[in-house]
Amino acid sequence: MKANELIEQNNQKRELLTEENEMYYSKLLMYIRTKLSLSEQQSEEVLMEMLDHLLEGQDEGKSAREIFGDDPKGYADEIIEQLPTEEKRDMVKFLGQLSFNLMGWFLVIRGFTLLLFSIFVDVSDTVYILPTIIILGLIALSVSFGVKVILGLIHQSLFNEKSSEKKDMLKAGLYGAGSFAIILAANYFIREFGPSFEFPWTASLGSGGMLLLISWLMKRKVL
Amino acid sequence: MSLRSQLLKGILDGCVLAVIEKELVYGYELSRKLQQVGLSDVSEGTIYPVLLRLQKNGLIRGVMKPSESGPNRKYYSLTTAGEEALKVISEEWKQVSVPINALLWKGEDLHESE
DSSP states (O other), X not given: OXXXXXXXXXXXXXXXXXXXXXXXHHHHHHHHHTOTTBOHHHHHHHHHHHHHHHHHHHHTTOOHHHHHOSOHHHHHHHHHHHSOBOOHHHHHHHXXXXXXXXXXXXXXXXXXXXXXXXXXXOOOOEEEHHHHHHHHHHHHXXXXXHHXXXXXXXXXXXXXXXXXXXHHHHHHHHHHHHHHHHHHHHHHHSOOOSOEEEOOHHHHHHHHHHHHHHHHHHHTTOO | OOHHHHHHHHHHHHHHHHHHXXXXXXXXXXXXXXXXXXXXXXXXXXXXXXXXXXXXXXXXXXXXXXXXXXXXXXXXEEOHHHHHHHHHHHHHHHHHHHHHHHHHTTTOOOSSOO
């Protein structure tokens, strides 16, 4: 069974857990899933085994604490230590899918914005290749770092009694605001230079839709 | 950690391999079998890091298939390397346990002593 099917099944089966067991298990799950370097397939398989085990134990009146021990963080760390890391090929696929998705949304939104604005004002649909590449690069960088930063924050704070949610939210918010400001500034200061071409809203919408379709197919593991 | 659970931790790999050698099992069955033979100190969850390690080292393989009760389970079996490893572990356990039994049980009648 593929990872996305396991995730889907996991979501359904988790509803059968008692509140207490669900709390315990979900923390384990989040802690393992937010460790991005691990093989997704292997992680989801062992998470499913643990969930099945917990469900069978629950029927016999056992709690998650009795089954997995009093130290969930220590236990999760043991699991993580034994899980293989994601293969490079799968990592590249994942990043490719993510960037197709981002590009797709970017183009679709651009298409709609152009269409909407062109009703009221005269907007140029010229694209300058080099500045566009710089801005897109910045967006990709800040998104990928952002994912890492936020997942890292969740990973650290899950079993940390002392960590305050507010502080983490503030950190994540500052990160978001900071990268947004950088992208806006770059957009404002980078001059239009180099080669350019006309890229009307229809083409933008069309190509964006194509990219979203490709990314969706990749996610369903069809491609 | 108690002395007993420390001792167990060292030999748990062997115990897990031995159960898997006898029959195809999935996680929950495996932990129940370990408890049935009297290893009640092994907290059930500890088998999952062990299973992952044994898989990573190529001693066992897990295959998803439908269980008797219906839903899919991951069933484990030994690889050839796993069979070899189990032989080695059993042999070494014998070499350690016989003299230790003789020493600690001080000549009490044990079936191992010949």
